[in-house]
Amino acid sequence: MQIHEKKISFLGKEPTALQALPRLSEMLGVSLYIKRDDLTPFGGGGNKLRKLEYLLYDAMEKGATALITVGGAQTNHGRLTAAVAAKYGMKCTIVCIDDYPGEISANLLLDGLMGADVVIKKNDGRGDDIQFEEAVAEVRKKYETEGETVYFIPVGGSNVIGALGYYEAAVEITKQADEMGLNDATLITAVGSMGTYVGLYCGLKNEQSPLNLIGIAISPFNDVKEARIVSYFNEFKETFDLKLEATRADFHIETGYSRGAYNNPDITVRKAIYTMGEKEAILFDPCYTGKMFAGVLEMIESGKIQKGEKIILLHTGGFPGLYTKHHRVEMEAELKHHITVIE
Numbered sequence: 001m002q003i004h005e006k007k008i009s010f011l012g013k014e015p016t017a018l019q020a021l022p023r024l025s026e027m028l029g030v031s032l033y034i035k036r037d038d039l040t041p042f043g044g045g046g047n048k049l050r051k052l053e054y055l056l057y058d059a060m061e062k063g064a065t066a067l068i069t070v071g072g073a074q075t076n077h078g079r080l081t082a083a084v085a086a087k088y089g090m091k092c093t094i095v096c097i098d099d100y101p102g103e104i105s106a107n108l109l110l111d112g113l114m115g116a117d118v119v120i121k122k123n124d125g126r127g128d129d130i131q132f133e134e135a136v137a138e139v140r141k142k143y144e145t146e147g148e149t150v151y152f153i154p155v156g157g158s159n160v161i162g163a164l165g166y167y168e169a170a171v172e173i174t175k176q177a178d179e180m181g182l183n184d185a186t187l188i189t190a191v192g193s194m195g196t197y198v199g200l201y202c203g204l205k206n207e208q209s210p211l212n213l214i215g216i217a218i219s220p221f222n223d224v225k226e227a228r229i230v231s232y233f234n235e236f237k238e239t240f241d242l243k244l245e246a247t248r249a250d251f252h253i254e255t256g257y258s259r260g261a262y263n264n265p266d267i268t269v270r271k272a273i274y275t276m277g278e279k280e281a282i283l284f285d286p287c288y289t290g291k292m293f294a295g296v297l298e299m300i301e302s303g304k305i306q307k308g309e310k311i312i313l314l315h316t317g318g319f320p321g322l323y324t325k326h327h328r329v330e331m332e333a334e335l336k337h338h339i340t341v342i343e
């Protein structure tokens with residue numbers, strides 16, 4: 001499959017680093033590595049830039065001058081859409097169905113800093129889909145009245161075009177793993193809107209990669225998600241004419257580590273974040289990567305991941321989430337003993 005066409009290349013030619021985690025590996029008895037997609041080059045970095053390379057190409061081909069995307073108030077995807085819009089001189093609005101978080105911090109602050117508008121519409125209890133549809137229609141109308149051409153990007157950049165970014169990443173990771181003697185490794189990613197997982201799955205399978213793939217769901221994997229993962233895969237395969245077959249059973253998604261909700265404060269997740277920080281000085285976030293790593297630690301503890309296994313953690317970014325109020329207050333209480341104030 002031709003994966004290098006039809007993208008605006010802003011990640012550069014060098015792959016993101018694949019690094020060993022020696023202190024954590026020693027502590028856990030597992031060979032741990034990390035793929036640094038948090039270090040993609042602008043807007044604070046993260047997995048969404050890979051998707052946006054392909055989405056931006058499509059947007060430009062359609063003559064777009066304004067991007068609209070959707071998510072929660074702390075969407076990392078929204079922040080990186082704002083970043084791309086800033087770099088390519090486009091307008092950008094992020095539409096959120098959420099309660100006002102009480103302060104403009106973390107991703108919300110960064111959105112404004114990069115010139116994007118954010119519309120936070122209070123959840124009125126109807127389905128998210130209809131609320132997003134109405135709010136997006138209003139922003140679209142406003143832009144069109146001003147003479148802009150709008151390109152809409154779905155939540156998380158997770159459609160077939162966005163997933164191409166992680167198809168390509170699968171090729172990149174396979175090559176790096178081969179060079180580092182990690183052909184028998186398992187790649188583990190957080191799973192939200194699923195574009196990262198589906199892109200990786202299709203890339204690994206279609207390019208006959210020896211790597212194993214596990215996704216860890218960061219929110220309850222309800223019936224809608226169960227159906228969506230299969231339909232997303234089928235849509236991707238049909239769009240790009242891949243000779244792949246898969247049923248739900250082929251997608252290894254760990255659904256037992258979501259801790260009951262999306263982006264909820266959780267002590268086990270915070271402890272996992274502290275462990276990564278104290279041992280390797282790498283910053284995980286409470287919503288995605290910290291939750292994924294908390295799941296990995298429990299899988300090691302329970303023997304689901306066995307001693308001596310080779311594991312590649314995909315660092316998908318998200319560090320601004322550390323500064324979200326409802327996470328930050330918990331961490332302040334737990335970490336204040338590190339701070340000494342001398343008057």
Ligand SMILES: Cc1ncc(COP(=O)(O)O)c(C=O)c1O
Binds near residue numbers: 046190192194317
């Ligand atoms: C930091 C971070 N990690 C992981 C994910 C999950 O990726 P996906 O939505 O493609 O499943 C997201 C999505 O928003 C994210 O922001």
